[in-house]
Amino acid sequence: MPLINQSIIDNLFQFASRMLARSGDGDKHTVAASIYASDGVIYSGVNVFHFTGGPCAEIVALARLISDSDAKPLVIIAVADSDRGVISPCGRCRQMLTDYCPEIQVILKIEGELEARPLTELLPFGYVRSGRPAVSRRI
Numbered sequence: 001m002p003l004i005n006q007s008i009i010d011n012l013f014q015f016a017s018r019m020l021a022r023s024g025d026g027d028k029h030t031v032a033a034s035i036y037a038s039d040g041v042i043y044s045g046v047n048v049f050h051f052t053g054g055p056c057a058e059i060v061a062l063a064r065l066i067s068d069s070d071a072k073p074l075v076i077i078a079v080a081d082s083d084r085g086v087i088s089p090c091g092r093c094r095q096m097l098t099d100y101c102p103e104i105q106v107i108l109k110i111e112g113e114l115e116a117r118p119l120t121e122l123l124p125f126g127y128v129r130s131g132r133p134a135v136s137r138r139i
Contacts (some may be wrong), residue, residue, distance in 0.1 A: 004036075004074065004075045004105055004107075004116040008036055008075065009075075009077070009107055009114050009115075009116060010114075011036075011042065012034045012035075012036055012042065012075065012076075012077040012107060013077055013079065013086065013107070013114060015034045015042050015044055016032040016033060016034040016044060016057075016077050016078065016079040017032070017079050019032040019034070019044045019045075019046060020032035020046065020079055020080075020081055023046045024046065024081045026081060026082070027049070028047075028048065028049040028050070029046040029047060029048070029049070030047060030049065030080060030081045030082075031046065031047045031056065031057040031078055031079065031080045031081070031087065032044060032045070032046045032047075032057050032078070032079050033045055033046075033056075033057035033058040033060070033061040033076060033077065033078040033079070034061060034076070034077055035061045035062060035065055035073045035074075035075070035076045035104075036073075036074050036075045036076075037065055037069060037071035037072060037073050037074060038071045038072040038073075038074055039069055039071035041069065041071065043061050043062075043064045043065035043068065043069070043073075044061050044064070045057050045058075045059075045060025045061035045062075045063070045064055046060060047060065048060065056078075056089070056090060056092065056093050057078055058076055058078055058089050058093040058096075058097065059093060059096055061076065062076075062096070062097070062100060062101070066100070072101070073100075073101040073104050074104065074105065075104065075105040075106070075107060075116050076089070076097070076104055076105075076106055076107065077106075077107040077114075078093075085109060086107060086108065086109040086114060088106070088108055088122065089106060089122070094119065094122055094123040094126065095123070095126060095127065097119055098119060098123055098126045098127075098128065099129060101119075102119060102120070102128075103118075103119075104119050105117060105118055105119065106118075106119055106122055108122075
């Protein structure tokens with residue numbers, strides 16, 4: 001797994017924050033996510049809230065990466081409005097990330113600092129679909 005340095009973490013935070021400032025509306029678009037991929041490109045998206053559900057920002061960003069590139073997602077961050085800052089992916093996002101990119105790292109705010117952690121630390125006993133490669137678990 002490549003080392004995710006502070007510069008990448010800071011760039012992802014700034015990219016997601018700018019997207020949220022531009023696209024957030026406090027109603028239907030309240031979270032932005034950015035993914036740094038193996039091609040060096042940042043793929044981002046905002047959540048698309050709807051009373052029937054709707055995709056979270058992390059899934060929109062992942063869909064953009066999958067649609068636009070063959071690159072491997074390396075690290076993801078989600079930033080919420082109303083001064084909530086960096087947030088952890090919800091359970092549905094954790095499961096989808098496990099299904100699509102189990103080796104991804106997630107940026108979390110830990111003791112006031114932004115740190116990249118393996119997804120497996122957030123979902124240590126996650127469900128792995130039949131036919132999918134085994135996921136290395138750090139527990």
